[in-house]
Amino acid sequence: MDPLKQQFYEKSQILGKEVKELLKEHGNKKVDDVLLDQVYGGMRDITSMIWEPSLLDAEEGIRFRGYSIPELREKLPRAPNGTEPLPEGLFWLMLVGEIPTKEQVKWLTENWMRRANVPEHVFRAIDALPADTHPMTLLSMGVMAMQNTSVFAQRYNTGMNKGEYWDATYEDAMNLIARLPRIAAYIYRRVYFNGEQVLPDISLDWGANFAHMLGFPDEGFKEYMRLFLTIHADHEGGNASAHTTHLVGSTLSDPYLSFSAALNALAGPLHGLANQEVIRWIQKMVETLGTTKPTREQISEYVKSTLASGRVIPGYGHAVLRKPDPRFMAQRQFAEDNVQDSDLVKIVWKIFDVVPPILSSLGKVKNPWPNVDAHSGALLIHYGMKEYNYYTVIFGVSRALGVLAAQCWSRALGLPLERPKSVTTEWVKEFLAKEYNVTPAENA
Ligand code: HAX
Numbered sequence: 001m002d003p004l005k006q007q008f009y010e011k012s013q014i015l016g017k018e019v020k021e022l023l024k025e026h027g028n029k030k031v032d033d034v035l036l037d038q039v040y041g042g043m044r045d046i047t048s049m050i051w052e053p054s055l056l057d058a059e060e061g062i063r064f065r066g067y068s069i070p071e072l073r074e075k076l077p078r079a080p081n082g083t084e085p086l087p088e089g090l091f092w093l094m095l096v097g098e099i100p101t102k103e104q105v106k107w108l109t110e111n112w113m114r115r116a117n118v119p120e121h122v123f124r125a126i127d128a129l130p131a132d133t134h135p136m137t138l139l140s141m142g143v144m145a146m147q148n149t150s151v152f153a154q155r156y157n158t159g160m161n162k163g164e165y166w167d168a169t170y171e172d173a174m175n176l177i178a179r180l181p182r183i184a185a186y187i188y189r190r191v192y193f194n195g196e197q198v199l200p201d202i203s204l205d206w207g208a209n210f211a212h213m214l215g216f217p218d219e220g221f222k223e224y225m226r227l228f229l230t231i232h233a234d235h236e237g238g239n240a241s242a243h244t245t246h247l248v249g250s251t252l253s254d255p256y257l258s259f260s261a262a263l264n265a266l267a268g269p270l271h272g273l274a275n276q277e278v279i280r281w282i283q284k285m286v287e288t289l290g291t292t293k294p295t296r297e298q299i300s301e302y303v304k305s306t307l308a309s310g311r312v313i314p315g316y317g318h319a320v321l322r323k324p325d326p327r328f329m330a331q332r333q334f335a336e337d338n339v340q341d342s343d344l345v346k347i348v349w350k351i352f353d354v355v356p357p358i359l360s361s362l363g364k365v366k367n368p369w370p371n372v373d374a375h376s377g378a379l380l381i382h383y384g385m386k387e388y389n390y391y392t393v394i395f396g397v398s399r400a401l402g403v404l405a406a407q408c409w410s411r412a413l414g415l416p417l418e419r420p421k422s423v424t425t426e427w428v429k430e431f432l433a434k435e436y437n438v439t440p441a442e443n444a
Pocket residue numbers: 239269270271272273274307311312313314315316317318319320359364365366367371372373
């Protein structure tokens with residue numbers, strides 16, 4: 001058994017026993033109350049799911065196995081002469097709960113490199129789609145096209161014992177993560193560079209090799225890619241892409257099917273697609289105002305006109321966070337340290353000054369602060385990646401790390417089919433009449 005798998009197996013045996021005991025003793029204890037507002041309101045804040053790799057606090061932001069983003073930037077192993085964490089290290093941490101050594105990360109980089117071969121038919125499946133297909137659709141299709149190689153599906157078909165689900169899931173997760181940058185880079189080069197591909201460089205780490213295959217040999221871009229791939233990896237289990245992975249996976253769909261579904265959730269503008277929407281919106285603003293150096297007053301007017309036209313300000317707001325997103329702040333810090341004289345980065349910072357008071361003044365927006373997607377596009381453009389329709393694909397590559405680590409845990413803990421209860425509005429009315437003796441006014 002490989003060293004990461006061995007560690008995961010040992011940890012999951014221990015936690016599995018603990019959970020069994022915990023549920024035997026305390027399974028009937030109440031952890032939450034649910035309001036009608038939450039039933040209609042997208043299930044916000046209802047504690048109803050287990051997700052081991054990370055936990056989100058509304059004020060503090062994400063913690064991966066207890067470590068905040070600033071702590072991870074300090075503690076996770078880096079590339080030689082690098083300043084940002086290697087995403088391989090974060091995957092190790094999310095899977096087994098321990099910060100890996102440099103040697104362990106090196107082992108993981110090499111292991112993924114060995115698993116990175118993408119079957120030829122996957123490229124042909126991508127090629128078969130029209131040139132104007134959105135890159136996220138191509139990525140989702142590319143992942144689906146690999147499903148015929150699923151170790152989980154093959155072993156299930158030959159009568160796999162339940163006790164081995166975690167093992168087959170681990171193999172699929174490792175293979176899928178290893179292959180994903182190659183598929184994502186293939187899509188970028190096919191859509192924007194007439195299919196002129198850059199072949200992998202096996203001497204590079206996972207993030208740097210992705211940057212290389214995209215066609216960006218610049219060291220600065222590689223460092224940003226490592227940071228990007230680390231901070232977008234996970235945001236606890238309730239966000240749409242993570243929850244989709246969990247829901248689809250709970251039917252024992254294999255990691256290819258579950259992760260492809262997750263990508264379809266990530267491709268929505270209220271979720272991951274917001275990173276492309278931010279740049280699209282800023283470019284429109286620059287065009288409308290006729291300047292690449294707008295004043296705060298000009299930005300303010302533009303923000304108000306966007307709101308007046310019934311649209312959201314992309315990159316702002318969050319379903320859980322109530323403070324500026326530490327993933328935004330990490331990218332801002334990176335830009336302060338590495339980027340001089342980018343008009344676009346300066347606009348992003350001015351928007352940060354201007355938007356929160358305007359959103360707060362609406363009186364309904366629960367979080368007026370920037371989220372992860374408010375900054376990434378400006379940095380990608382700084383390094384030369386202008387094709388904003390592609391940005392969510394990079395988010396997708398990163399998201400695989402968290403959601404697939406979580407799927408290994410779901411299988412190891414034997415988490416069951418997910419099946420929450422839904423009701424009709426008629427049911428709600430009857431419930432209110434019976435339990436609270438009230439009759440909601442019709443057409444009030
Ligand atoms: N601009 C304008 N209005 C906003 C807003 C924004 N950025 N954020 C929230 N609101 C509005 C909502 O649309 C809602 O209005 P209605 O009552 O008229 O429907 C109201 O404020 C209350 O919403 P909320 O409770 O504060 O926020 P939600 O939990 O419902 O939604 C969203 C959270 C992220 C979807 C929301 O803030 C939004 O649409 N933001 C812009 C899109 C975006 O940046 N998405 C990326 C989020 C992070 C992420 O997943 N990244 O991948």
